[in-house]
Amino acid sequence: MTHPMDPESPIAPKVEIDTLCNELAALALISEHEPPVVTRVVFNQADLRAREYVKNLCEEAWLTITEDAIGNTFARWHGSEPDLAPIATGSHIDAIPNAGSYDGTVGVLGGLEAIRSLQRAGFHPRRSIELIIFTAEEPTRFGIGCLGSRMMGHVLSPDAARALRDKQDQSLDHLRKEAGFTGLLESIELPVGRFHQFVELHIEQGPLLEQEGIDVGLVTHIAAPASMRVLIEGEGGHAGGKLMPGRKDALVAAAELILAIEAAAKSTGDVSTVATVGVCDVFPGAVNSIPSRVKLETDIRDIDGPRRDSVITAIKVACAEIALKRGVVIHTEMVNADPPTTCDPVILDAMEASAIEAGRTYRRMVARAYHDSSFMACIAPVAMLFIPCRGGVSHRPDEFASPEWIAGGLEVLARTLARLAS
Numbered sequence: 001m002t003h004p005m006d007p008e009s010p011i012a013p014k015v016e017i018d019t020l021c022n023e024l025a026a027l028a029l030i031s032e033h034e035p036p037v038v039t040r041v042v043f044n045q046a047d048l049r050a051r052e053y054v055k056n057l058c059e060e061a062w063l064t065i066t067e068d069a070i071g072n073t074f075a076r077w078h079g080s081e082p083d084l085a086p087i088a089t090g091s092h093i094d095a096i097p098n099a100g101s102y103d104g105t106v107g108v109l110g111g112l113e114a115i116r117s118l119q120r121a122g123f124h125p126r127r128s129i130e131l132i133i134f135t136a137e138e139p140t141r142f143g144i145g146c147l148g149s150r151m152m153g154h155v156l157s158p159d160a161a162r163a164l165r166d167k168q169d170q171s172l173d174h175l176r177k178e179a180g181f182t183g184l185l186e187s188i189e190l191p192v193g194r195f196h197q198f199v200e201l202h203i204e205q206g207p208l209l210e211q212e213g214i215d216v217g218l219v220t221h222i223a224a225p226a227s228m229r230v231l232i233e234g235e236g237g238h239a240g241g242k243l244m245p246g247r248k249d250a251l252v253a254a255a256e257l258i259l260a261i262e263a264a265a266k267s268t269g270d271v272s273t274v275a276t277v278g279v280c281d282v283f284p285g286a287v288n289s290i291p292s293r294v295k296l297e298t299d300i301r302d303i304d305g306p307r308r309d310s311v312i313t314a315i316k317v318a319c320a321e322i323a324l325k326r327g328v329v330i331h332t333e334m335v336n337a338d339p340p341t342t343c344d345p346v347i348l349d350a351m352e353a354s355a356i357e358a359g360r361t362y363r364r365m366v367a368r369a370y371h372d373s374s375f376m377a378c379i380a381p382v383a384m385l386f387i388p389c390r391g392g393v394s395h396r397p398d399e400f401a402s403p404e405w406i407a408g409g410l411e412v413l414a415r416t417l418a419r420l421a422s
């Protein structure tokens with residue numbers, strides 16, 4: 001048996017990069033929008049078809065598939081000691097509106113190709129290796145990111161999940177059952193020890209690896225994400241008849257608040273603090289009607305949790321000041337405020353040894369996007385492996401990772417999985 005920990009006989013995974021790139025391209029065509037735009041909102045037809053596509057590939061690789069009550073999917077390559085907790089890898093295949101082809105999918109199809117490359121090399125894992133396809137890493141439909149892993153890691157309770165509704169007021173519970181995931185929500189959470197270790201391959205979604213010409217990033221920390229809903233209630237009226245003095249225009253208050261949010265993020269003086277208002281719904285949304293109600297959704301992140309929280313406090317203070325000044329009512333609701341994640345030194349060392357063995361350059365780095373790894377960290381040691389993406393671009397149709405970059409990540413991921421599963 002080939003044994004990757006034996007320096008005399010390091011495993012040499014046989015990565016078929018063309019096959020993987022063809023699969024990534026085929027998956028990208030399963031979209032709610034015309035190519036090159038990828039949109040796959042959880043439980044919509046494209047998401048369900050994409051799941052079928054990936055599950056078929058997993059079955060062709062002789063993996064055993066199970067699904068939980070929210071559609072988290074587990075595809076297992078059985079190890080020789082089935083009682084040992086498995087090594088897991090994976091990511092997500094849902095995609096925000098107007099996304100590209102690589103966010104999440106590189107970790108799913110790449111994870112599968114890493115497994116197949118080890119199978120081709122004749123490797124036999126001692127621990128099982130499990131590929132996970134997480135449900136709804138993106139917050140598009142229910143407003144909260146990493147839904148599947150959040151529930152697995154007990155960070156979102158079944159009752160809180162039951163309360164989630166989309167913009168059409170359809171409940172998560174109804175939609176997941178309609179999609180065929182009918183078990184008890186209580187059965188999703190997994191115990192510590194269910195997985196021995198978890199490693200996620202992902203595009204960097206930032207520019208550093210490409211700029212520095214480095215093959216892979218070994219992620220030591222994942223930034224702390226938070227998201228806040230803001231509802232501004234002003235007073236509507238006729239855009240011609242109601243004169244400017246005394247107006248309580250909810251959208252003008254929102255404009256002032258958006259600038260205050262930007263200022264709050266900049267005020268820390270550290271580039272790691274970021275805040276974005278990505279959703280602004282205006283009611284009634286007629287050109288000749290003063291906006292009476294505005295809903296904002298704000299995303300606030302930092303690698304430093306307390307500093308991120310100080311920005312949230314500053315935003316709440318700004319809400320109170322603007323409400324007073326403009327005579328509007330402002331309600332805030334925290335959707336989530338997650339802590340930063342520290343990656344596991346044992347997995348980091350395994351990735352480093354694998355990068356050296358594969359002849360790939362590497363550096364340690366911080367993940368600024370959020371990932372399912374953050375919630376897997378509640379139940380298992382985790383780490384992430386980044387590959388470059390062109391211009392650092394992500395969440396856009398022109399997101400791109402070259403076959404060579406992906407192959408570099410796979411060489412390291414496959415060796416890492418082999419090490420951890422031996």
Ligand code: GLV
Pocket residue numbers: 137138145368369370371
């Ligand atoms: C995940 O896509 C994120 O927004 O970081």
Ligand code: MN
Pocket residue numbers: 096103138395
């Ligand atoms: Mn994303």
Ligand code: MN
Pocket residue numbers: 092103104137202371
């Ligand atoms: Mn992602």
